[in-house]
Amino acid sequence: xxxxxxxxxxxxxxxxxxxxxxxxxxxxxxxxxxxxxxxxxxxxxxxxxxxxxxxxxxxxxxxxxxxxxxxxxxxxxxxxxxxxxxxxxxxxxxxxxxxxxxxxxxxxxxxxxxxxxxxxxxxxxxxxxxxxxxxxxxxxxxxxxxxxxxxxxxxxxxxxxxxxxxxxxxxxxxxxxxxxxxxxxxxxxxxxxxxxxxxxxxxxxxxxxxxxxxxxxxxxxxxxxxxxxxxxxxxxxxxxxxxxxxxxxxxxxxxxxxxxxxxxxxxxxxx
Numbered sequence: 001x002x003x004x005x006x007x008x009x010x011x012x013x014x015x016x017x018x019x020x021x022x023x024x025x026x027x028x029x030x031x032x033x034x035x036x037x038x039x040x041x042x043x044x045x046x047x048x049x050x051x052x053x054x055x056x057x058x059x060x061x062x063x064x065x066x067x068x069x070x071x072x073x074x075x076x077x078x079x080x081x082x083x084x085x086x087x088x089x090x091x092x093x094x095x096x097x098x099x100x101x102x103x104x105x106x107x108x109x110x111x112x113x114x115x116x117x118x119x120x121x122x123x124x125x126x127x128x129x130x131x132x133x134x135x136x137x138x139x140x141x142x143x144x145x146x147x148x149x150x151x152x153x154x155x156x157x158x159x160x161x162x163x164x165x166x167x168x169x170x171x172x173x174x175x176x177x178x179x180x181x182x183x184x185x186x187x188x189x190x191x192x193x194x195x196x197x198x199x200x201x202x203x204x205x206x207x208x209x210x211x212x213x214x215x216x217x218x219x220x221x222x223x224x225x226x227x228x229x230x231x232x233x234x235x236x237x238x239x240x241x242x243x244x245x246x247x248x249x250x251x252x253x254x255x256x257x258x259x260x261x262x263x264x265x266x267x268x269x270x271x
Contacts, residue, residue: 026247032240040236053241061224063245070220070246072135074203077142078196084143085150086180092151093158094166104155107148115208126213135218138210142203150199157191158184197257204250221246 032040034049057063092100122141123132131137161184169183185192207222214223225246228239 026251029240029243032236033244035237037235037237040240053237054245057228057238057241057245061227061242063224066219066221066224066246067249069135069138069218070204070222070249073138073142073218073220074200076135076139077146077203078199080139080143081146081150081199082154082192082196084147085154088151089154089158090176090180090184093155093161094163104152107151111145111148119212122209123212131213133214133217133219137213138218138220141209141213142206145206145209146199146202149202150195153195153198154188154192157188157195160191161187197253201250201254 031045031047033053034051035044035047036050036052039047092104126132126137126141129137131140165183165187166179169179174182204220205222207226210220210222211226214220225239225242228235228242
């Protein structure tokens with residue numbers, strides 16, 4: 001092999017630059033979390049680390065309760081998304097009509113609607129249904145938000161599976177759920193696993209609806225972070241500590257499953 005070309009060096013440099021720019025906020029949040037409140041306002045890289053902010057965060061808030069709510073909401077909305085998306089994706093992938101692409105584009109277009117535009121009607125509906133400040137309510141709203149993504153990605157993975165395999169399964173007497181469970185699920189497992197991880201991340205990071213539809217009982221970690229913003233100002237060290245505690249679980253999960261996530265998201269991209 002010869003020496004790398006100039007284009008390779010430039011692309012590599014741009015890749016490292018993009019990685020540094022994306023990682024820098026996490027790095028700065030991490031070091032700020034280990035500073036005192038006075039030291040948080042000084043851009044020092046060399047300081048004596050302290051756990052003072054973490055102790056104050058744990059003393060003030062029930063972190064475990066917020067974290068448990070986030071886990072229940074993220075996992076619950078992901079499961080509900082798949083229960084609704086798999087039949088829809090199955091129908092559009094293996095029995096398409098002339099309206100299939102229009103339906104998919106319409107579903108995706110709903111992601112472009114600003115959430116604040118439907119806040120009032122959603123709030124009133126949730127109040128009437130008794131879903132305010134409830135885990136059930138946040139599971140429902142996160143499902144509605146992420147369902148277009150789940151349908152699109154599941155549809156893409158199903159389109160990669162030859163229809164002849166399903167026809168052979170039907171000849172052997174397989175019904176709809178047998179096709180899903182014994183044929184489609186094993187073949188689309190890498191893609192569906194990455195979809196599940198993405199849905200968990202999207203639900204975990206969702207803040208707008210969490211802040212507007214909850215107060216105490218069902219508040220997830222996004223509300224936990226927002227509680228460190230007060231009329232007196234921002235307490236940067238405590239805010240950074242709370243943010244680090246909130247994003248740490250999802251960062252660890254993403255780091256441990258990065259290979260599955262990348263392989264699933266690129267499934268079908270290269271023939």
